[in-house]
Amino acid sequence: MTELISVAQAEALVAEHMPSFGSESVPLAQAAGRILRQAVHAERDQPPFDRVMMDGIAIRWQEVLPLDFALAGVQLAGMAMQTLASGGACLEVTTGAILPAGCDCVIPIEHLQREGDRYRTVEGYQPARGQFIHSRGSDCVAGELLLEPGAIIGAPEIALLAANGFAHVDVARIPSIAIVSTGDELVDVDSPLGEGQIRRSNDIAVGTALQLRGLARLTFEHVTDDEAATRATLTRVLAAHDVVILSGGVSMGQRDYVPTALEALGARRVFHRIAQKPGKPMWFGVGPDAQVIFGLPGNPVSALVCAIRYVCPALLSAMGLSHARPETVCLAAAMDTHAMLCSFVPAHVHTDLQGLAMAHPVPSRTSGDFSSLPRTHGVVQLPPGLGPVPAGTAVEFYRW
């Protein structure tokens, strides 16, 4: 039996053995949700010209304003720059247009009355010099750093990429991941159930956790509890994937063929068993071509806890995601800690009226019980050996 290592040691060892999965260039329309892998600088000043901010007229400001302005032309959004020749005249302008040469003030249409070819301001209206002009370069100047590598590309990021001419963008390549379930007792979701059999669910649950984090290059395999079959399947998936995730077959039993099959194929065990509950039997290693291999326990809650605590953060971090700090929540109830093992306890989290994230523990009835998990949002991490911890204690939280 191997030594138990701590959660922090397991996390560090996984990170240490993670490859970079590289980057790829994708069309902007496919970049949503991806991890940015390049710096983005401003293509030009923003706005690129003194920009009209309201529909109305552009004029040359004077201390004492004329009562009306002769309409001398139009400057619509998208048009090349027009010029206002006379100080007593005006140009019609629309939002987004270049401010015409010779103008330094925009009067919105709400404050104007049109009379034939002239615009008259409503009585008592006093515009300010420079009003409703979004000055060239006031948001950013050409060359300014707008985005750093490591961000997830959401709506604000994609707006900047589009506005600055990035038709393609470098993003983290998504590693190809095989999820291999093991166990003679497991049948497909649509198969008849024999005596002693249950339906396969860990593989798709772990796959969903990955997919909802953008890790969607997934293939699924199943092997029975047979040494030769286990070895043949592992050979095949190791040849074709960056990451192999195994569900089950990593406990201490004589028929847990996964660790021995992996080692026979040239995979190197980095650790086996973590001082935690659930999830103690987790196995982690590196394949002959630097593939990373996660052996998750077969218990549904354990498999999911190990997937969200180790697999997902490590992959996203290796892909270059920055700021992947765990969430902090506040315990809504006092809890006991285990003397030797780090506990992961399912919890319902809600934000109270002050903005405080309160975690209500929903302990599983047994370590195999996943029927209560949908009432929860993830697990709180309770380090070992703290004795009883009071309500109000801040703890790390990992979302499903």
Place this chain on the structure above:
Amino acid sequence: MTELISVAQAEALVAEHMPSFGSESVPLAQAAGRILRQAVHAERDQPPFDRVMMDGIAIRWQEVLPLDFALAGVQLAGMAMQTLASGGACLEVTTGAILPAGCDCVIPIEHLQREGDRYRTVEGYQPARGQFIHSRGSDCVAGELLLEPGAIIGAPEIALLAANGFAHVDVARIPSIAIVSTGDELVDVDSPLGEGQIRRSNDIAVGTALQLRGLARLTFEHVTDDEAATRATLTRVLAAHDVVILSGGVSMGQRDYVPTALEALGARRVFHRIAQKPGKPMWFGVGPDAQVIFGLPGNPVSALVCAIRYVCPALLSAMGLSHARPETVCLAAAMDTHAMLCSFVPAHVHTDLQGLAMAHPVPSRTSGDFSSLPRTHGVVQLPPGLGPVPAGTAVEFYRW
């Protein structure tokens, strides 16, 4: 000019005019992230049989235990139920197996030594009656309600669906959405820029906000500032979509053809202009075949604020998503409120060491400034007329 309505009135009017977009049955492998539209009951007891929780041997418990047990057979996971005939014998068992008939105790392999055809317990080991047995029905019983409609299908939900035989599942149909940008000044991301032109970015930014919430049935169109072209495009997109989102063309200008074109096509205006900043010019209406139509302002920050404040929550709620309560955060700095308008201020949100979500406002330099948005996570909503609000005030928060 139409009356300004409040944010709460706008939200209620949008909700009131939203259709149900129906449901559809999808294979389980495509259900991740979708909104569940059916109740899910347990197919059978969980566990479906008294289930062995450890690899080892199963025995019949006795007050005074024999020193060793004759091996009488095996009960592997997936096998039909075996029977232990003699009280002094044992069956080898693996995790997940049915507890053999005649047994009421499992001894893990760690506490055993094998000697030929016998298993001997390590010295001083005292098992408890019933240990390491996960009793039939202890997690849930057949017919028990496991999932209610309205949940987003994440890892725990998909595990239960798979375990209970749902090869297909009823989920909310995703409405088909057209995003139509307007404006002569706008060019494609990969086009050369003429004088007075800028690149189109609002459409893809709004599309990204939708897509990252699972609203991914999107088509994009662009129309120039031309009344006939606007009308032709709107006719076409209204015929083919449940939802039409317009970016720009809804201000007060003479060349804002969108509201008049929509009304000419039989669309009914529900409201135009909300007492908020930014986003005041927003238009909302209903098409001739009950399509919902959102006219977002052309300003990048305004368009995105209206998309995340009105469009996304309304669509998700109409699709049946439950618990779509806004987030609450705590202001990290004192802020002023506007006398008449609800302010939406971009903010960086981080969770402090106690689990409290602190919002640091990052005001835009101008209302057209989106270059600073990537440093923020969304907008805080500051109701009008509160005067200065102190740091520590709890406010609603809407994520990008």
